[in-house]
Amino acid sequence: MMERREFLKLAGLVAAGATLSACTPAYRIIADSLESPAMWMEGDSRAFRILNRLTYGPTLAERQRAAEIGVQAWIEEQLDPASLPDLRGDLSVRPLTSLTLDAADLAAWERDDVVAELKRGALLRRVYSHRQLHETLVEFWTDHFNISVEKGACWYLKTVDDRQVIRRHALGNFRDLLWASAHSPAMLVYLDNQANDRRAPNENYARELLELHTLGVDGGYAQADVMEMARCLTGWTVKDRFWRGQFAFQSGMHDEGTKRVLGVQIDPAGQAEAESVIERLAVHPATARHLAHKLTRRFLDPSLDRAPEVERRAAAAFQASGGEIEAMLRVILLDGVVANPDPTPKFKRPINFVTSGLRMLQTTTNGGRPVQDHLSRMGQPLFEWPTPDGPPDEMASWQGGLFARWEFAYDLARNEMEGTEIGLKDLLQAAKAESLGDAFDALANLLLGAPLPEPARAEVLRRIGKVPEHDGPALLLAGLLASPAFQWH
Amino acid sequence: MNPATDCEACRWVVPAATPGWPAWMPRLAFHPANRGPRGDVLLVVFLRGAADSLNMVVPHGEDAYYRIRPSLAIPRPNDRRAGAYLRSLDLDGFFGLHPALAPLLPAWHAGHLAIVHACGAPDESRSHFQAMELMERGLTNLHGPASGWISRHLASLDTGNYSPLRAVALGERVQRSLRGVVPASALQSITDYHLGGDPQATARLQAALATLYAGNDPLSEVGRETLAVLETLAGLGAERYDPRPEANYPDSDFGMGLRQVAALVRAEVGLEAAAIDLGGWDTHFGQGSSEGLMAGLLADLAQGLAALHADLMERIDDLTVVVMSEFGRRASENASLGTDHGHGGSLFVLGGGTEGGQVHTQWPGMEPGQLFGPGDLAVTIDYRDVLAEICLRRLNNQALGAIFPDYSPVLRGIVRPRP
Numbered sequence: 015m016m017e018r019r020e021f022l023k024l025a026g027l028v029a030a031g032a033t034l035s036a037c038t039p040a041y042r043i044i045a046d047s048l049e050s051p052a053m054w055m056e057g058d059s060r061a062f063r064i065l066n067r068l069t070y071g072p073t074l075a076e077r078q079r080a081a082e083i084g085v086q087a088w089i090e091e092q093l094d095p096a097s098l099p100d101l102r103g104d105l106s107v108r109p110l111t112s113l114t115l116d117a118a119d120l121a122a123w124e125r126d127d128v129v130a131e132l133k134r135g136a137l138l139r140r141v142y143s144h145r146q147l148h149e150t151l152v153e154f155w156t157d158h159f160n161i162s163v164e165k166g167a168c169w170y171l172k173t174v175d176d177r178q179v180i181r182r183h184a185l186g187n188f189r190d191l192l193w194a195s196a197h198s199p200a201m202l203v204y205l206d207n208q209a210n211d212r213r214a215p216n217e218n219y220a221r222e223l224l225e226l227h228t229l230g231v232d233g234g235y236a237q238a239d240v241m242e243m244a245r246c247l248t249g250w251t252v253k254d255r256f257w258r259g260q261f262a263f264q265s266g267m268h269d270e271g272t273k274r275v276l277g278v279q280i281d282p283a284g285q286a287e288a289e290s291v292i293e294r295l296a297v298h299p300a301t302a303r304h305l306a307h308k309l310t311r312r313f314l315d316p317s318l319d320r321a322p323e324v325e326r327r328a329a330a331a332f333q334a335s336g337g338e339i340e341a342m343l344r345v346i347l348l349d350g351v352v353a354n355p356d357p358t359p360k361f362k363r364p365i366n367f368v369t370s371g372l373r374m375l376q377t378t379t380n381g382g383r384p385v386q387d388h389l390s391r392m393g394q395p396l397f398e399w400p401t402p403d404g405p406p407d408e409m410a411s412w413q414g415g416l417f418a419r420w421e422f423a424y425d426l427a428r429n430e431m432e433g434t435e436i437g438l439k440d441l442l443q444a445a446k447a448e449s450l451g452d453a454f455d456a457l458a459n460l461l462l463g464a465p466l467p468e469p470a471r472a473e474v475l476r477r478i479g480k481v482p483e484h485d486g487p488a489l490l491l492a493g494l495l496a497s498p499a500f501q502w503h
Numbered sequence: 504m505n506p507a508t509d510c511e512a513c514r515w516v517v518p519a520a521t522p523g524w525p526a527w528m529p530r531l532a533f534h535p536a537n538r539g540p541r542g543d544v545l546l547v548v549f550l551r552g553a554a555d556s557l558n559m560v561v562p563h564g565e566d567a568y569y570r571i572r573p574s575l576a577i578p579r580p581n582d583r584r585a586g587a588y589l590r591s592l593d594l595d596g597f598f599g600l601h602p603a604l605a606p607l608l609p610a611w612h613a614g615h616l617a618i619v620h621a622c623g624a625p626d627e628s629r630s631h632f633q634a635m636e637l638m639e640r641g642l643t644n645l646h647g648p649a650s651g652w653i654s655r656h657l658a659s660l661d662t663g664n665y666s667p668l669r670a671v672a673l674g675e676r677v678q679r680s681l682r683g684v685v686p687a688s689a690l691q692s693i694t695d696y697h698l699g700g701d702p703q704a705t706a707r708l709q710a711a712l713a714t715l716y717a718g719n720d721p722l723s724e725v726g727r728e729t730l731a732v733l734e735t736l737a738g739l740g741a742e743r744y745d746p747r748p749e750a751n752y753p754d755s756d757f758g759m760g761l762r763q764v765a766a767l768v769r770a771e772v773g774l775e776a777a778a779i780d781l782g783g784w785d786t787h788f789g790q791g792s793s794e795g796l797m798a799g800l801l802a803d804l805a806q807g808l809a810a811l812h813a814d815l816m817e818r819i820d821d822l823t824v825v826v827m828s829e830f831g832r833r834a835s836e837n838a839s840l841g842t843d844h845g846h847g848g849s850l851f852v853l854g855g856g857t858e859g860g861q862v863h864t865q866w867p868g869m870e871p872g873q874l875f876g877p878g879d880l881a882v883t884i885d886y887r888d889v890l891a892e893i894c895l896r897r898l899n900n901q902a903l904g905a906i907f908p909d910y911s912p913v914l915r916g917i918v919r920p921r922p
Binding site for chain 2: 417485489
């Protein structure tokens with residue numbers, strides 16, 4: 015079932031278009047009632063493409079909003095998530111009580127329940143939140159500061175990290191985000207820093223802090239810097255008895271000697287040693303370049319010639335603002351995405367494929383096991399990416415999971431997943447789809463922004479058309495969800 | 504590899520008219536060019552619960568073995584006090600197979616079966632969980648990549664094979680060794696691998712997908728490959744698969760699983776790596792000797808492997824099967840006629856490229872001074888030596904550092920390089 019407000023809006027649009035011929039596809043009806051009627055027409059779907067990239071699959075309401083105020087203003091709204099009421103997103107995760115608990119309480123829960131709620135929470139917010147850009151950034155930083163719940167105590171520590179590190183700072187200042195991540199028990203466990211003892215230093219976290227989290231692999235540090243940073247981080251650990259799961263600095267494990275990181279001598283100062291390096295790393299030019307590069311590639315296809323220029327300006331904006339994520343993002347979105355006349359589509363990762371199907375069809379979902387199982391089969395179980403580089407952002411890594419996408423498409427279209435339901439009849443009624451062809455065009459408009467081009471449109475209709483009447487739309491829907499076109503955004 | 508060279512090696516493919524795509528869909532798609540050829544199909548059989556390798560591959564030349572296992576020892580091949588069917592089957596004058604492993608003798612005599620003894624991992628936790636975790640991740644300690652070794656092998660070798668069945672986990676869940684970047688399909692049965700629902704409707708959907716995936720781009724290639732796999736498997740169905748007459752798969756989950764593997768291999772649907780589990784080896788109580796609890800498990804194992812060997816004889820030079828377990832069991836029997844958690848174990852390698860018909864070992868001995876820790880067989884060959892050699896020589900993968908990141912393997916001549 016679609017949200018009532020959006021349903022009414024759609025119904026209103028349908029009524030407004032009642033004078034049009036009965037077989038006019040839904041997108042035309044909507045388009046005619048909007049200020050810039052051409053926006054959703056075939057052949058000019060730039061706004062749709064931009065929204066498709068910046069959301070987990072644009073709903074009709076989002077498409078309408080962007081049409082009303084313009085894409086640029088829509089992005090400005092999204093860059094200021096606090097200005098967007100998000101009752102729906104908040105309500106969707108309210109039943110998931112573990113998301114609000116502290117580590118010590120979570121540790122007393124069943125492991126499977128904690129992990130299940132963490133996964134459900136992420137999926138539900140991506141589907142239901144109006145703050146789509148914020149959720150996209152939450153995902154970006156979740157990947158950037160990847161933590162797998164499969165490692166040690168991360169099964170419950172990640173819930174706290176998700177809330178207090180990633181979600182809290184996703185659109186804030188990078189220094190705060192990095193600081194919070196470095197003090198996050200989940201990160202210290204995931205990258206073995208809890209075992210980093212002066213008698214047996216463990217470089218794992220120190221290395222990834224430099225290589226993945228800040229400077230980047232070509233960021234100008236040496237192996238000696240990794241070893242010295244690891245020495246600074248000795249004793250950064252996690253309490254395991256009283257105040258279980260809280261950050262702790264164990265001075266007994268800490269290397270008291272003088273260190274030298276990135277050319278600067280660090281005098282003995284306990285916990286403050288690593289913290290002083292973290293402060294420097296957060297605003298280091300190499301960090302700005304590394305983050306701008308990754309973030310640009312999240313939103314722009316790497317083949318784009320102008321990407322390096324966008325990256326350069328994004329890095330400059332980041333540094334000029336003292337590490338504001340929003341400053342960097344604004345450059346990438348406005349100079350990179352909006353100003354680009356012909357953005358190259360990106361292959362959807364499994365999570366984007368799943369959420370876009372759910373969102374664009376106004377699906378009701380509890381985000382539970384059946385949907386999560388599908389994500390696993392596609393190769394992207396949430397919060398389980400094993401390596402610290404996070405799930406990759408390129409087509410080659412994901413195209414092998416195509417059959418799993420088809421299975422999801424077919425299950426979703428037929429309402430075969432418990433806890434997840436599409437109101438296909440309502441959708442088609444609202445679109446006044448009277449023939450199978452109408453239904454096909456209306457659904458294609460919802461999912462692809464335009465009807466399928468000929469001759470594919472006629473050919474698919476011909477091949478599916480002969481099934482019993484009531485199965486037709488569901489099969490067409492499955493075909494659209496499984497189509498190559500829907501694998502891109 | 505140098506990223507710049509890497510990039511030059513890539514090409515951007517401009518698909519011609521792509522019928523299923525709206526005008527704004529990508530006209531460019533990435534096509535990696537640095538591919539390596541495929542090697543053998545790898546099948547890893549994991550014996551869960553720590554199999555007692557001293558009773559699988561019996562050191563009948565060790566007096567100590569008979570001294571410390573008065574009830575459980577498998578009689579010597581020439582022990583006339585025991586019925587012939589209860590004696591170990593001599594392999595080389597020192598080691599012998601458990602009589603329930605007799606079905607493996609043809610493979611042994613054909614030179615297709617190698618045994619690596621006193622083999623295992625350095626981990627001394629004697630914890631099933633930790634040992635399996637480490638072994639399946641191919642690590643020395645838990646501070647390392649969370650992905651599995653097979654998955655890292657697949658990820659580090661682009662064979663240009665995007666089949667949805669490139670990596671298959673037989674059973675309900677994907678084994679740890681297969682978890683990681685390359686998606687592995689968990690299959691209970693080949694018959695799972697189809698789009699469910701009304702067959703007529705499904706056929707129409709697949710016909711529509713064939714239209715939509717008619718383009719000249721990499722994703723459409725994957726789509727068409729997937730459709731072809733679906734079609735092949737639909738005509739194959741596990742119950743319809745016809746093994747060679749001499750292949751008698753046991754009527755067990757394990758036997759069924761191996762049958763599916765053979766069916767997938769013979770159907771040529773892109774299978775490169777498969778994993779299957781056989782459980783029940785944690786024999787602390789009433790383990791049995793030549794007969795009994797463990798003998799039943801061994802019979803299932805041996806009959807299954809023998810059937811697979813016979814079934815895939817025509818393709819045996821393109822197959823490598825590894826049988827492994829998380830650790831061995833205590834050298835001496837316990838008071839419950841079982842054995843407790845030990846250390847060194849054994850590993851079987853089956854396939855046409857194996858230096859077979861030999862027990863590869865640096866036998867540490869079983870006398871008191873020779874046993875390890877609380878009285879266990881010592882580990883003299885790290886299991887990663889064997890797996891790394893298989894990756895290198897049979898799977899065409901040289902990225903051993905990516906697969907076993909904290910270990911420098913020693914090649915031990917257990918398999919031959921592929922021709």
